[in-house]
Amino acid sequence: DGGITQSPKYLFRKEGQNVTLSCEQNLNHDAMYWYRQDPGQGLRLIYYSQIVNDFQKGDIAEGYSVSREKKESFPLTVTSAQKNPTAFYLCASSIVGNYGYTFGSGTRLTVV
Amino acid sequence: GIQVEQSPPDLILQEGANSTLRCNFSDSVNNLQWFHQNPWGQLINLFYIPSGTKQNGRLSATTVATERYSLLYISSSQTTDSGVYFCAVDFNSGGSNYKLTFGKGTLLTVNP
Numbered sequence: 752d753g754g755i756t757q758s759p760k761y762l763f764r765k766e767g768q769n770v771t772l773s774c775e776q777n778l779n780h781d782a783m784y785w786y787r788q789d790p791g792q793g794l795r796l797i798y799y800s801q802i803v804n805d806f807q808k809g810d811i812a813e814g815y816s817v818s819r820e821k822k823e824s825f826p827l828t829v830t831s832a833q834k835n836p837t838a839f840y841l842c843a844s845s846i847v848g849n850y851g852y853t854f855g856s857g858t859r860l861t862v863v
Numbered sequence: 864g865i866q867v868e869q870s871p872p873d874l875i876l877q878e879g880a881n882s883t884l885r886c887n888f889s890d891s892v893n894n895l896q897w898f899h900q901n902p903w904g905q906l907i908n909l910f911y912i913p914s915g916t917k918q919n920g921r922l923s924a925t926t927v928a929t930e931r932y933s934l935l936y937i938s939s940s941q942t943t944d945s946g947v948y949f950c951a952v953d954f955n956s957g958g959s960n961y962k963l964t965f966g967k968g969t970l971l972t973v974n975p
Binding site: 793794839841843850854856857859 | 894
């Protein structure tokens, strides 16, 4: 079945460490997105990519980095520069020019 | 700035009751979607509805684009309807990217 796989489901990180969240899709979607969700809040866009080897900053990109070397993969690195990284991270994909937004099941990151 | 406001923020229902969730947006939109996030964090797309009315089983949605609001109707609610309902819009006019701006959501609790 087609879908989006995020891993790991739970992640613990020590302060000062970088950590990479995985997002893989087999839907053949062109666009991929990373969102951050804090308790009681909506989703906020971190980065998005419409095609391979290209990506744009969203509303809250500071302290994060991404790459898009393959159409299927869009990993997110939470760097030590991100001051408040504890959150729920959601990856999504869509057909550019269409509406087929599909979300992964999320990664819950906790800084300890 | 661009805003998406949802009301009410919280709603508690008895099983079998009907409800209406509202989404107001501050500018014209190309794309409006409703999502349901279950208690485990998974988001599912319910409707793509930049204008008009759509129905899917017990759920229906109406968007009045000229008046900048959308309504989600849930009839004969069930406990499985519990979760957070998000409205998300794309304010980009005619562009090829479809990054969405999310409201803060309505937390729905359906009691048996």
